[in-house]
Each structure stands twice: as C-alpha cells, then as structure tokens.
Amino acid sequence: MNHDTGRIAHRFAKLRAEGRAGLVTFITAGDPDLETCRTILDGLPDAGADLIELGLPFSDPMADGPAIQAASLRALNGGMTTRKVLDLVRGFRAKDGATPIILMGYYNPIHAYGVNHFLADAVEAGVDGLIIVDLPPEEDEELCIPALKAGVNFIRLATPTTDDQRLPVVLQNTSGFVYYVSIAGITGTASADNTAVGAAVGRLKRHTDLPVAVGFGIKTPDQAANIARIADAAVVGSAIVTRIADGIDAEGKARPGLAEDVLGFVRELSAGVRKARI
C-alpha cells in the first residue's frame, strides 16, 4: 500500500487515536437547493460528521433507491451541474481544511466533463476521494488510475457478492478506505444483519489494512452505533436525504429550519457512533 498523506488517511488515523469509529454522512449536492445544501454541508463537521460524501447528481442513478433518486432529481431540477458541485466543495474547503470530502456518483457526468479536466478541478477544489458506482475494477483505466495519479483516493465498494476470489481484484487499486455495501441491493432499502456484517468486515480486514466503512440500510442512531462497534465507520445516506425531503413544502421549497433539522439528526447519529465503543 502506498503511503497515503491525504485528508482521508489523516481522519482515520485520528479516529483510531480517539478509539472510536467515524460517521460518514451522505447528501446530494444541490439538494434541496444550492443555498440550503451549502448551509447543511458547512454545518456537517460541527454536527459530528467525520467524513462527507457529496452526491454528484445524475439523471439515471441505477444503484440508488427512491430517496436518493428523488434527491438527484431535485438537485438537477434546481440547475445543479458538476461545475457547481465543485464550487460547493471549494466554498466548504475555504472554511474547513480537515474534513474529507468524497464525491459519490456515476461516471457519465465526469466522462462528459473530461476525466483529466475533472480531476484537475476536483483536486483544486479540495475533493479527497471518489466513489463511482458504475466503475468496477474491470474499468480501472477509465478514472481510477488517473485519479490515483492525480492524488485523489478511489474508494471501491465491496459487496456481499464479492467473494474471496474476487476481493483482491476489488482491493487492488482501492485507496482511502473500503466501502462495504452491507446488502445486495439499492440504497435506502433493507438493513443487514449485524452478525453478517461483522463477519464480512472481518473477511475484508484479512485482505486489507485499509479502514472499512459500512453503509446501505443504516437509518437510526442505534443502527449506526451497532455498525460503529464492528467497522471503522458507518455511512448514513438515504435516512439523511429523507430528512431533507421531509422538510420540503408542496411547492418543492425548503421550509424554514430544514437545515437545522437535518443537522440535528446528524448530531443524533454522531452521538450514537461516539458512544458505541465507550
């Protein structure tokens, strides 16, 4: 493994030193609107998010459930573009130099932007990692290898269908951390059984020294705490995005207090994660 000096590695080292797991929060960039999203994003570190996944909106999110599909659509209808996503990161980075930001999405918007151009702009904006759902190791030459060369972590998803034979292939060019998708399915639907997740994390740990984050189906502070006992981080996405959706009025506008409500929920999740190992 390369010696990684990025924000993601630093953050996991700090978490290890504190003897606790991290909370990774997902929101879609531009959801429900650019300004409300900016308020939420900027408030996440203080609310207890240790790492931030920022969804790059896409018209056809094949691996996402209804909650994140709707969030993508809200963002796109509000005029979100890849360029604006990077502006959002740049604004955040001016205020927070330590919290890692990972862009999560699908390949086509990056393909359309131009891979090298995108990576240069992403690095400049302060992006630390990428999770691109539809780029398996078989397509590493597309974006993974160029990203690693540009100093951007490429975080891979490992799933219940990734067997021992395939795992080394998945881990080969993975950096930052490994994201274990705890169910075979789409985001925001079923929740996995803790024993099964524990076994899967153990299996991953036998294959890699990288931190393991677990996501898909974590909806409550208690569930986050359970995952925090067996993994290096718990990822919460659809539950937060649903909270955002709940704060929108009939015209699709953010109600007053939406950002505070969402950040309040993140505080609860964070409290769950923080108490897990104490």
Next chain:
Amino acid sequence: MTRPNTFRSGPDERGHFGIYGGRFVAETLMPLILEVEKAYKAAKADPAFEGEIRQHLKQYVGRPNPLYYAERLTEKLGGAKIYFKREELNHTGAHKINNCIGQILLARRMGKTRIIAETGAGQHGVATATVCALFDMPCVIYMGETDIARQQPNVFRMKLLGAEVVPVTSGARTLKDAMNEALRDWVTNVADTYYLIGTAAGPHPYPAMVRDFQSVIGDEVRVQMQELEGRLPDSLVACVGGGSNAIGLFHPFLDDPSVAMIAVEAAGHGIEKGPLEHAASITGGRPGVLHGNRTYLLQDEDGQIIEGHSISAGLDYPGVGPEHAWLNDVGRVEYVSATDQETLDAFQLCARTEGIIPALESAHALAEIVKRAPKLPKDHLMVLCLSGRGDKDIFSVAQHLGVKL
C-alpha cells in the same frame, strides 16, 4: 482510421468494440456479469445448446421466415428490387423472440429460476413473457408508465402470458427508466434472477450475445438471397433503437464489401430541433457511459441523459448498442434517420401497397427505402428488415392521423 481486416471479430476480451462497450456496472452485479459471460462461452461451445435453439426457432418461432419480394412496392418506387425479411411473421410478431429463446435457454443452464426484463413498445416484454410461459418461469417486466399508456394491447398480452408488469414511475417513465428499474431489481435479487436484456446493448457480454442470437436474421437472408437471385444483396436497411434487428441482419455480411448497410434512427420531430425532439443517438448524440456500456448517448453538456422522442416506443431509447457506435465510427454502416411524419407516410404506403401493416419501428427503415430505392438501378437488390408487425401501433397511428377508434 485504418480499415480493420475483419469487422466481425469484436468484441475483445473485455467487451470492447473499439472504444465502445465495456462493463460499467455496480460491483454487486459484476460477479454475476462474469458468470453470464462464462456460461455463455460454455454454451456457445456446446453443440447441444445450438441444437436446442435451432429446434425452438423452427418448431416454436416458425423460422425460417420468408425473404419476400415486395413487387408492388418495387414497382411503385421504380428503382431497386425490394425484399422484406419477414421477422414480423415470427411467433409474437417481431424479431425479439429470437433473442429470448437463446437467453432463456442460457438462464436455465445457469440454474436461474426467475426472469426480469425491460420493455419499451412491449414487443420484448411480450417475447420474454412468452418464453417464460413456455419454460414455466416467473417473469417480471418493467415498463415505463408512459409506454404502458401507449401500448395497452401489449400490456394485456404480457399479463395473459402470466407475467407481472411493473409500472415504472421514475424519470420520463419510458424505456431507459424501465432499464434502470430492472437493474435495481437485479442488484437486489442476484442469487436467483436472470436479466433478459432485449437489445444489443448493456454490459458485456450482452451486446455480443444478443447479436449472436439475432444473427439468424442475416444468416437466413444470405441463404435465401442465394436461392432467389443467386448472389448477395446489394444493400441492407434496418431501423435502430438499441439496434438488435439491425445488428442481426448486418453482422453476417459485415465482411462482404459489396453489401452496403444503412441503419435508420428515429428523427422524431427532426434532429435539427435538438435532443428533446428525436431519439437518434448516433446522428444527434455523442459518446458517454450508460447502462453498462460506452456508446453514443443523447445527453446534455453536463452528461445528464436526455429523454428522446419518437413516435415509436421501441426506438425512443437515448442510447444505441456499442457495436453500432463502432460500426459508425469505422464507416462500415451508414447511419441515417427518419422523422415521425416520414415514418407515418411509409407505414401507410406499406399497408396499402403490400397488405402488410408494419411496426412503427420497422416503418422508419421503410421511410429510408422510399427515399433511396427510386434513385437505384432495377438490378439493385435491397433487403429491408421488417422487424415487427404493426398491430400494436394502430391506436397510436389512429391518434396521429386524427382518427377516432
């Protein structure tokens, strides 16, 4: 670009046709995609598999279907000698069944017990529901709500055949969204489910596999034209949405330089009106990555997929099979387009001149023949793939013609 020695060797091991194709899927699906590839390779090498397919195509589908000399249309247009490859005479009324027979036999070999599929016009859905009834397998068809509204007869057919038709309400509620939803189902039910993709697109090995199953169209044309005219055809014309009937007709002839090939995309209200108004991915789109492959896509500047428009529900998909993308770039196949109006005119012409009501999809190819045939000599042998029959379309055609049924 240098001309390759053969146009028929693709894809490479990683599923690429030039820069197109590939395997752009979520990790959960990747082991399954590799399993499909392995199973298909093994099946292809097994003469028993080929024998099973042949038997079903003959006894159940009714192949070979005729290569029919369209004499009245030929006289009317006054140029090239026009032949129809009568795929619309297949059981279920379109070429789609050729692929479904192949894939369901593969799914059985793989021990899969549940079939899912997407459908646009409903022809692939009907063909899938048909083979599922035949082989007694549960079948779930994803279909956009918009398409359900405009293809009611096919929806009812699928239900009669025992399939569950799931309305898709995301996006523009048409074929692309149905494909997204089918992928979401597959990722959730990886262990027992086989995704029976209906066109020569998607992640490797689907584009190559669907092409192979559809190549029976071109293989038969080769033999039949030899019998009828004692030589190869001069040109082949087919419509392209995802492009499975076109690649099935073209592929056996790709290395015959004397055979010209013309693929017709759906120009909707006109390519010049912009990507919201047509469904011509090659003529009016640019390369991108969607649904498992790199290909020409209708997309905006930011890489968001644009929902195209066509009068035909079977063609308004914002992508096209990756082999077509490559054949366009290397210049082996000419890609043109026909508007809704040209298609409606050709649809009516075919009905009145030949007594055949074509599918609106196939009528796009007919529209190109109407443009092209009059300028060609009488000894020019032109083959049109009449990929489907138009019974399913009579309601939407009536609506466009202002007729109340």
